[in-house]
Amino acid sequence: MSSQNGLKxxxxxxxxxxxxxxxxxxxxxxWRERMMQFAxxxxxTGALSRSVQxxxxxxxxxxxxxxxxxxxxxxARGVGNGYRHNNGGDLAxxxxxxxxxxxxxxxxxxxxxYMYSLHRLNEFEAAYYGTTYNGLVSSFLRQLFTGGSxxxxxxxxxx
Numbered sequence: 001m002s003s004q005n006g007l008k009x010x011x012x013x014x015x016x017x018x019x020x021x022x023x024x025x026x027x028x029x030x031w032r033e034r035m036m037q038f039a040x041x042x043x044x045t046g047a048l049s050r051s052v053q054x055x056x057x058x059x060x061x062x063x064x065x066x067x068x069x070x071x072x073x074x075x076a077r078g079v080g081n082g083y084r085h086n087n088g089g090d091l092a093x094x095x096x097x098x099x100x101x102x103x104x105x106x107x108x109x110x111x112x113x114y115m116y117s118l119h120r121l122n123e124f125e126a127a128y129y130g131t132t133y134n135g136l137v138s139s140f141l142r143q144l145f146t147g148g149s150x151x152x153x154x155x156x157x158x159x
Contacts, residue, residue, distance in 0.1 A: 016128055017058060023121055024054030024064050027114070031068075034109040042107050048072050064121075078106035 011019075032049050035042035043049055051069040056062065 011128060011131070017056075017062075019124065020056055020062065020064060023117070023124075024056055024066070027066060027117060028052050028054050030113055030117075031109055034113060035107075038107045038109070042072075042075050042109050048075070072110065076106065076108045076110045 031052050035049055048069050048071065051067070051072070053067050055065045055067065057065065
């Protein structure tokens, strides 16, 4: 049995790690698909799409890192080509920009879906670590009170 966020009771560390890897791969796939949904698609040479990757850094504090070419943010915000530093304020390329079919528009392939997915990841992690913590406390208390006074003495000494 698993809940809506994929959490199963008594999930092992290996299952938890596999879930995190699946989430990271899902995000990469979702972003690539989102790039192709725009008209025109966010795909010229394919470099941005190929650059999207996820890396998981396991450890005491696991972190998930997603990387892509920096210009992907400019595409998402609708800025970039033609916006030059020190151009003297000449924005001739913006004349009649509403009627110009080639003006830049936001094509947010990144942030909306990312924020929603981060909330899902947070729910999953809170449930996982909450369950794990409860299990540890339960095991500790069971051992503490069923092992006699010497167990209590050893447990207190460890604190």
